[in-house]
Amino acid sequence: MVGCGGPVEQGGPTGADGSKPEAGAGGVIFVGFDGSPPLVEALREGKIQGLVLQNPRRMGYLGVKTLIDHLEGRAVEPEVATGETLATPENMDDPEVAELLNPPKIDHGSDASLAGQKQKRWRVMVIPKGTTHEFWQTIHFGAKTAADEMDAEILWKGPQKEDDRQQQIELVQNAIALGVDGIVLAPLDARALVGPVEQAVARGIPVVIIDSALNSDTPVSYVATDNYNGGVLAARRMGALMGGKGRAILLRYAVGSASTEQREQGFLDTMASEFPEVEFVSKDQYAGATAATALEKSQQLVTRYRGQADAIFAPNESSTFGMLRALEGAGMLKSGAP
Structure with missing residues (x-):
């Protein structure tokens, strides 16, 4: 991420000259959950690197x-x-995926x-x-x-x-x-x-x-949905894109919501077991029930951790949308699909 302000600690990637880049240089790796037209558009533009889709x-x-x-x-x-x-x-253009991205x-x-x-x-x-x-x-x-x-x-x-x-x-x-x-x-x-x-x-x-x-x-x-496994899928996508190293943020959804709590747990368990060199700078903040509250919390996180995180995961539609808008406003998204 142009970084969601300080340098990456030891163990992070190095530049061609051996220097340590600012965390998130080149845009934040962003993985979310669920789809809506703005999220699908952001996926196509390469601003979101993964969306875990339910049916x-x-x-x-x-x-x-x-x-x-x-x-x-x-x-x-x-x-x-x-x-x-x-x-x-x-x-995303594979027929079975496209159907989930554009459901009736x-x-x-x-x-x-x-x-x-x-x-x-x-x-x-x-x-x-x-x-x-x-x-x-x-x-x-x-x-x-x-x-x-x-x-x-x-x-x-x-x-x-x-x-x-x-x-x-x-x-x-x-x-x-x-x-x-x-x-x-x-x-x-x-x-x-x-x-x-x-x-x-x-x-x-x-x-x-x-x-x-x-x-x-x-x-x-x-x-x-197997919500725990949804979190596993998100973690594996994010961890691979991070090269198994760096700093990350988990924006939780809401206390008491069993589905998103299971996603968050699957995500954290998988990051810990498969990508142990990834450090979380924040994993205890909640987006709340609406896109508006998610945007507000996301803006707070982006401001606080700018330059200190390489990747972010949000576990449902509204938290993903709120974080997308916050990162767009801060100019911290990757651009250009692979």
């Missing part, structure tokens, strides 16, 4: 399908993996009415973590596709922000009061949503968890 369409589809399979008496797996893929400037989406305004009698055999409430990230629009697309195939209707309701635990709790309670046939939930917090989910199950309403784990054994199934 939200498949996650939404299998979340609803697994729930309806259970409602109709078919056996379901307790855990269903939806896959994770590393996209790079080099492979649906407007959240549809499927939002809680009024009226159900029109199909099954009525399912789908409750995402939030409604601002494009990731959830693709989850929504997959969920509706499954519902349309299986004689079901979905009610789609989520918090405006991904830190509004109380609103998500109230949405689960609303689903119970409505007497829906089942709930598909992406819990904001692995602990805070346990009580409402167990209340739903006690009332005979089965729950499938998607995206982020819940500390309870009452849900029917857990449908998600």
